[in-house]
Amino acid sequence: xxxxxxxxxxxxxxxxxxxxxxxxxxxPTEDGTVRAVRGVGYRLDRGESLGIVGESGSGKSVTALxxxxxxxxxxxxxxxxxxxxxxxxxxxxxxxxxxxxxxxAMIFQDPMTSLNPVHxxxxxxxxxxxxxxxxxxxRTARARAVELLGTVGIPGPERRVxxxxxxxxxxxxxxxxxxxxxxxxxxxxxxxxxxxxxxxTVQAQIxxxxxxxRAETGAALVxxxxxxxxxxxxxxxxxxxxAGRIVETGSVEDIFYTPRMPYTLGLLGSLxxxxxxxxxxxxxxxxxxxxLNLPPGCPFAPRCPLRRxxxxxxxxxxxxVGPEPHFSACHFAAELADTGxxxxxxxVGADAEALARYADATTPDEPPxxxx
Amino acid sequence: xxxxxxxxxxxxxxAGHGGTSEPVLQVRDLVKHFPVMSRGVVRRRVGDLHAVCGxxxxxxxNETLGLVGESGSGKTTVARxVLNLETATSGRVRYRGRxxxxxxxxxxxxxxxxxxxxxxDPYASLDPRISVHEIVAEPLRIHGxxxxxxxxxxxxxxxxxxxxxxxxxxxxxxxxxxxxxxxxIARALALHPKVIVLDEPVxxxxxxxxxxxxxxxxxxxxELGLSFLFVAHDLSVxxxxxxxxxxxxLGRLVEIAPARELxxxxxxxxxxxxxSAIPLPDPRKERARTRITVQGDVPSPVRPPSxxxxxxxxxxxxxHLTDSERTACVEEVxxxxxxxxxxxxxxxxxxxxxxx
Numbered sequence: 030x031x032x033x034x035x036x037x038x039x040x041x042x043x044x045x046x047x048x049x050x051x052x053x054x055x056x057p058t059e060d061g062t063v064r065a066v067r068g069v070g071y072r073l074d075r076g077e078s079l080g081i082v083g084e085s086g087s088g089k090s091v092t093a094l095x096x097x098x099x100x101x102x103x104x105x106x107x108x109x110x111x112x113x114x115x116x117x118x119x120x121x122x123x124x125x126x127x128x129x130x131x132x133x134a135m136i137f138q139d140p141m142t143s144l145n146p147v148h149x150x151x152x153x154x155x156x157x158x159x160x161x162x163x164x165x166x167x168r169t170a171r172a173r174a175v176e177l178l179g180t181v182g183i184p185g186p187e188r189r190v191x192x193x194x195x196x197x198x199x200x201x202x203x204x205x206x207x208x209x210x211x212x213x214x215x216x217x218x219x220x221x222x223x224x225x226x227x228x229x230t231v232q233a234q235i236x237x238x239x240x241x242x243r244a245e246t247g248a249a250l251v252x253x254x255x256x257x258x259x260x261x262x263x264x265x266x267x268x269x270x271x272a273g274r275i276v277e278t279g280s281v282e283d284i285f286y287t288p289r290m291p292y293t294l295g296l297l298g299s300l301x302x303x304x305x306x307x308x309x310x311x312x313x314x315x316x317x318x319x320x321l322n323l324p325p326g327c328p329f330a331p332r333c334p335l336r337r338x339x340x341x342x343x344x345x346x347x348x349x350v351g352p353e354p355h356f357s358a359c360h361f362a363a364e365l366a367d368t369g370x371x372x373x374x375x376x377v378g379a380d381a382e383a384l385a386r387y388a389d390a391t392t393p394d395e396p397p398x399x400x401x
Numbered sequence: 402x403x404x405x406x407x408x409x410x411x412x413x414x415x416a417g418h419g420g421t422s423e424p425v426l427q428v429r430d431l432v433k434h435f436p437v438m439s440r441g442v443v444r445r446r447v448g449d450l451h452a453v454c455g456x457x458x459x460x461x462x463n464e465t466l467g468l469v470g471e472s473g474s475g476k477t478t479v480a481r482x483v484l485n486l487e488t489a490t491s492g493r494v495r496y497r498g499r500x501x502x503x504x505x506x507x508x509x510x511x512x513x514x515x516x517x518x519x520x521x522d523p524y525a526s527l528d529p530r531i532s533v534h535e536i537v538a539e540p541l542r543i544h545g546x547x548x549x550x551x552x553x554x555x556x557x558x559x560x561x562x563x564x565x566x567x568x569x570x571x572x573x574x575x576x577x578x579x580x581x582x583x584x585x586i587a588r589a590l591a592l593h594p595k596v597i598v599l600d601e602p603v604x605x606x607x608x609x610x611x612x613x614x615x616x617x618x619x620x621x622x623x624e625l626g627l628s629f630l631f632v633a634h635d636l637s638v639x640x641x642x643x644x645x646x647x648x649x650x651l652g653r654l655v656e657i658a659p660a661r662e663l664x665x666x667x668x669x670x671x672x673x674x675x676x677s678a679i680p681l682p683d684p685r686k687e688r689a690r691t692r693i694t695v696q697g698d699v700p701s702p703v704r705p706p707s708x709x710x711x712x713x714x715x716x717x718x719x720x721h722l723t724d725s726e727r728t729a730c731v732e733e734v735x736x737x738x739x740x741x742x743x744x745x746x747x748x749x750x751x752x753x754x755x756x757x
Binding site for chain 2: 039046049084167184198200201229230231232233234236237255256257258259260261262263268282285286295296297298299300302304306309310311312313314316338376377378380381383384386387388390391
């Protein structure tokens, strides 16, 4: 693996709050080793926001769990994760617990499973507060819990503080999770698909609450999502993951306006858009590769219209394209300048010949009969 | 309501709902309530869940009508009730001179050839124990059309939806989500239907896969002149596939308009909030947008608000109306009629707003 850190290197080191370098995660299974994360590196500066996008199975959530030290014992984790200069990999669980919540907080996708159903939401917030501030008395902790619930936009926080998770809607529960995440003023918030389970109008409210939480705490944000729209509006930089690696990273503008990796191009071209008419979408044919026994070469090659022989032999490293923070892992990134998805991908739909034959076979209107 | 007479007289067209030809499917005042039972040993009916309340629309030949709404809006119930998979509490669904709500299972069956459905979850909607060939052939067998040429017919259907016909002897679990949804589409096409109801056909799929299924559906619709009732929660998908879009909120239609107009100049505050809430995959536009946001969550459909059901979350109601103006929202159910904006909208104070 030749992958190293791929952030903005010329910024003074002191600004980095989270540095991930050459992170690998492997899961041994009966069929062999699943290499879920294969050398992921990023760097997050204080107060900055990074979006990690990718489809199911790209390794984006596993990366986050590895950073938090939350993977099961069977997972083999390699590489380096530094929080404010301290190496987290290999740290004891007790030491990690001191950091979780106060240093790095995490927001999960499903608030019903991340909240404890047998305790009130107030109890769960004060528990987090008292874990990191043992001297805090109950009354102060409760007052702070009410305040936090108010901050994330829960109406009637004095009442809701005594509610159990099942008494709240999905949106309200996710607000409680955000309140817990911001309770101890973390430096980094990692949000893993925080709005995926929610309706759009509620999603908008939750994203707003997340912005409030960041504004209050000054926390940097790692936002993991499959929704490119959410990333466009809420992050400064974006990393696109595919088959356990970052295949393109850059500023949001770089990624959305001048993508240099065919996969990114394909993703953007396959999105139906609310703000414009598109004649055809450009789907990416095929499926992502199995991370068990991954063949050599570029993992995207089997689905890539630009594939050439080199692609099957060597996996391209993440190399700079254009001005600094923009990197792409494609042998032919240079050729993708000023290229749109429709120049690269086919707009395949139905099989034209089969469609014509099917149309011929369709009998014109026959009157409906009462019996078969 | 008389249920004995299946032949239904032609219904008057809905004013302003668009379309010039004869509608294929006419839905009028469709109501579906589900009983709410008490807990305990003796379960009594203690109330009704108002899933669908007085929904009317026309589906024309060779068009895709989008039905959009958030969870609990009743859009899936409309889809199922239209096909008589759920029995309507009241209202009429007229297809080719027949009132479907008056038909029992036996009399419904011949019509099912022409009215097909594709379900949301490609993992749950395909039988895991039979081969894909059998899954696609099943409608042919049920309707007595599995003749000598049927094997080839099934292969042809698989080819049509972009699958390798050689894979017919495989089982559903051997296919990816996108491929399974294609199998579901092939099954729906097997009997050469006229109308296909698509219930969230792409919401379980990753975007790169979703795009292929959408292209396939659009080809089928336009080349075969099918009528699609396309149910989805994703407005961007709707904008792309539908000619007209109907927006549902808590069991009622609140606005119906040609897709382009609906998204360019929504008139109902709920539609405006929906359009506002969709994040655009364009950083500059996304940062510069003005948003109309709603507060709170969808109220319970067991005890929906009086008058306009959206008033409890409506930004217009909360911020721009006087107390006397609000009386109408509380007391009067707003009718779905053209209020000067060109398209039917169910809001007493509808006003077209440009958001994109």
